Amino acid sequence: MSAVTDKTPQGGIHPSAPSLKHARLPKWAPAATAVGAIAVAVGIGMGAELSSKIQWGLIAVLLFVGTLHVLSSKVEGTRQAKDRLATSLLWVCFILAVIPLFSLIEYTIAKGLKVLDAAFLSHSMNGVITTETGGGIYHSLIGTLEQVGIATAMAAPIGLLTAIYLVEYGRGKLAKTVTFFVDVMTGVPSIVAGLFILSFWIIYLDFNFSGFAGAMALAILMMPVVVRSTEEMLKLVPNELREASLALGVPKWLTILRVVLPTAIGGIVTGVMLAIARITGETAPVLLLVYGSTAINNNPFDGPQDSLPLYVFQQWKNGNEPSYDRAWAAALVLIALVMAFNLLARGIARWKAPSGGRG
Amino acid sequence: MEISRSAPTQAKAVVPPESGPPNLRQTPVEPPAPQNKGKVRLGDRLFSGASRGSGILLLVIMAAIAAFLTYRAVGAIADDHGNFLTTKEWNANATPPVFGIAVLATGTVISAVIAMVIAVPIAVGVALFISHYAPRKLAQPLAYLVDLLAAVPSIVYGLWGALFLVPHLQGTTQWLDSFFAWTYVFDASQPEVTPRSLFTVGILLAIMILPIVTNVSREVFLQVPRMHEEAALALGATRWEVIRISVLPFGRSGVISASMLGLGRALGETMAVATVLSPSAILSLHILDPGGGTIAQNIASGFGEASPFGRDALIASGLVLFVITLVVNGAARLIIARRKEYSGANA
Structure with a gap:
């Protein structure tokens, strides 16, 4: 805004018109107000002996927003003041959003490192009395890796082929229906997917509880996510590539396999x-x-x-200190695992970003 | 230059066959060996058949979910000695079984609504912050930070909620009770009890759905035509006025559908509710009081001790949850589909 007003020629055609330059608060005003607000809030907090740091923070935020608004409306006028109010409120929103994230990660790391060591990773809970220390997550880690592996082996090909159908072949009613239900399927609660496999596989077909049954439910949850992300990636592949290949007489399925998929492979792997x-x-x-x-x-x-997630839940249910410690440690391993997958995905995305897409 | 010149004509020649039958494509090419033609068709047919089959398989799975849940649920509801819709308690393992979803369905809706009331304004704020306020270099890392929130597994939120959030909300609960008890909803009958209440669940769910609402909203805000914003700026609007007159009206339907996607998540969340809430069969609108329950939480907590019939009863409640989320998500997708310019669906 200031750039626009600054460039406007001064003392223009109408000498009677008000100046286009408004009075502005100096650039350091928000920072100074923030420091002042925090200082006053700490003073009030100490003086009134408020125990909760949340209350201190709340007082500081209210003081900051209020003071800046009053200052701004006195100096700059109501419109600028409103703008400043909105800016500070959006900052507050953002800070509010990241506080839980930091709290959660800090708390999990602090609690989880207590019992996390090599023995914890390499031992099972077999024969461990839950009220005592010891035991580990080896059996859970094996289970998680196998179930997720099987689920991926089922969901990734089906998801991939469905996305290819939607982008390369799908026209008309069937494609529209599939698109809609893929979207709806994204919203199926995980417990409902579990209940479906329970009623179909365990009650109706009378199989036993197994990692495979869990993997099937996980595959149902995974499929729509794979379809969506693969679809987006395939749409980014420039049409010229397909046309060039087809013009050379390459059959369509080979075009898809040899031209379209390799171009989009980075994004597809990221989505998976x-x-x-x-x-x-x-x-x-x-x-x-x-x-x-x-x-x-x-x-x-x-x-x-x-x-792993089940392990966390069961240790929490035991309801005693050694179990809580194990739960936190397992939660830390779980977060680390998930974050590793995430970072890997982003790394692949950056490494093999399709040209002509996000670049 | 020559290549780029010939490209458009090639494109024109090739585009129609792409959507048409495969043999049309052969015309511009030199006449190939006849047996080659047959081979090509076979590969094409197999490949398109496989991809079409996967699409159909997805539809079949959705249909099967509905069919099997209904199949088990009908039997359970028929043997219910209470009214499935209005009975408060859940005694499916007793003889005769008496169970109903009155408390569970209400609790599911109340906790989800609390989550929405808290999460949506903050999420829209964060989305605006990232798309329009944050310095350009910071925007991407900040967006990634919000994505990290989404990556945390729900059971970890549950653990954190039960062992960290619940004790830390005791003060807030008492404060709300002492100043806002007159609103009826904030009237706690025993404010000194640990707040394993729907209110706490709502706050936890709000934290959990924040990322999805933020991401979809941000994507919509980024799609606002640059010209709209520049036109507003040219009229001398402040940054906030630009957002109010050009960004928010454009993004309204996107924000609505983002919120509904978040609502769908909140309705179906299981573990975080199961760890935080202390369930009971009391139907109450005093959200600060411990008690109540949600459908998903009841399934997770009750499954271990459920008899075969009890499982069917839980499946019946799962069917209700399935239908609720189906309606909410379907509505969200229809709103998105009405505006094809952006795809908020890939979040």
């Missing part, structure tokens, strides 16, 4: 990795279908297994 990150943390379907166990079960097709 993000989907993996999402299902790694799913608890509800695993709770219903894998059932949980304290011993190592390497076979995902037979008998109850365990998984």
Whole structure:
């Protein structure tokens, strides 16, 4: 704004017109107000002996927003004051949004590092009395990796092919229906996916609880995410590439396999990795279908297994200090795993960004 | 230059066959060996068949979810000795079984509404902040920070909520009770009890749905035509006025659908509610009081001890949840589909 007003020629055609330059608060005014507000808030907090730091923060924010608004409306006029008010409120929104993130990550790391060591990663809970220390997450880690692996093996090809259908082949009613239901499927709660496999696989077909049953539910949750992201990526592939290949007489399916997919592969892998990150943390379907166990079960097709999110839930349910410690440590491992998938996905996206797309 | 010149004509020649039957494509090419033609068709047919089949498989899965849940639910509801819709308690394992979703459905809706009331304004604020206020270099890292919030598994939110948030909300609960008890909803009957209440659940859900609402809204705000904003600026509007007169009107339907996607998430969230809430069969609008329940939470907590019939009853409640989320998500997608210019659906 200031740039616009500054460039306007001064003392223009109408000498009687008001100057286009408004009085402005100096640039350091917001910072100074912030420092002042925090100082006063700390003073009030100490003086009134308010125990909660949240209250201190609240007082500081209110003081800052209020003071700046009053100052600005006195000096700059109501419109500028409103603008400043909106700016500070948006800052407040953003800070409010990241406070829980930092609190959660800091708290999990602080609590989780207490029992996290090599023994915790390499031992199961078999024979460990829950009220005592010891035990580990080896069996859960095995379960999580196997279930997520199987789910990916099922969901990724189906998701990929569906996306290819929607982008390369799909016309008309069927494609529209599939698009709509893929969108709706994204919103299916994880517990409902779990209940479906429960009623179909375990009650109707009478199979036992197993890692595979859990993997099927996870695959249902993963499919729409893969379809969506792959679809977006395939749409970014420039049409000229397809046309050039087709013009050379290459059949359509080879064009897709050899030209379209390699061009978009970075984005597709990224989408799959993000989907993996999402299902790694799913608890509800695993709770219903894998059932949980304290011993190592390497076979995902037979008998109850365990998984990391389920482990966290069960340790929390035990309700004593050693179990809480284990829960935090497992939660830390889980977050680390999910973040690793996320970072990997972003790394791949940056490394193999399709040209002509986001570049 | 020659290549680029010939490209458009090629494109024109090729585009129609792409959508038409495969044999049309052969015409501009030199006449190939006849057996080659057959091979090509086979590969094409297999590939298009496989991809079309996957699409159909997805539809079949959705239909199967609805069919199997309904199949189990009908039997359970028929044997229910209470009214499935109005009974408050959930005693599906008792003989005779008496269960209903009155408390659960209400709790599901109340907690989701609390989450929406808190999350949507903040999320829109954050989205505006990232799209229009943050310095350009900071915008991308900030967006990534919000994405990190989305990446945290729900069980970790649940653990954090139960062991950190609940004790820390005790003060807030008492404060709300002492100053706003007259609003009825904030009237806590025992404010000194640990607040394992729907209110706490709502706050936790708000934190959890914040990223999705933020991401979809931000994407919509970034789609606002530059000309609209520049026109407003040229009229001398301040930054806030630009947002009010050009960004918000354009983004309204996007924000609505983003909120509904968040609502769908909040309705179906299981673990965070199961760890934080102390459930009971009391139907109450005093959101600060412990008690109540949600459908998903009831399934997760009740599944371990459920008898075979109890499982069917839980499946029946799951069907209700499925239908609710289906309606909410379907509505959100229809709103998005009405404005094809942006795709907020990929979040």
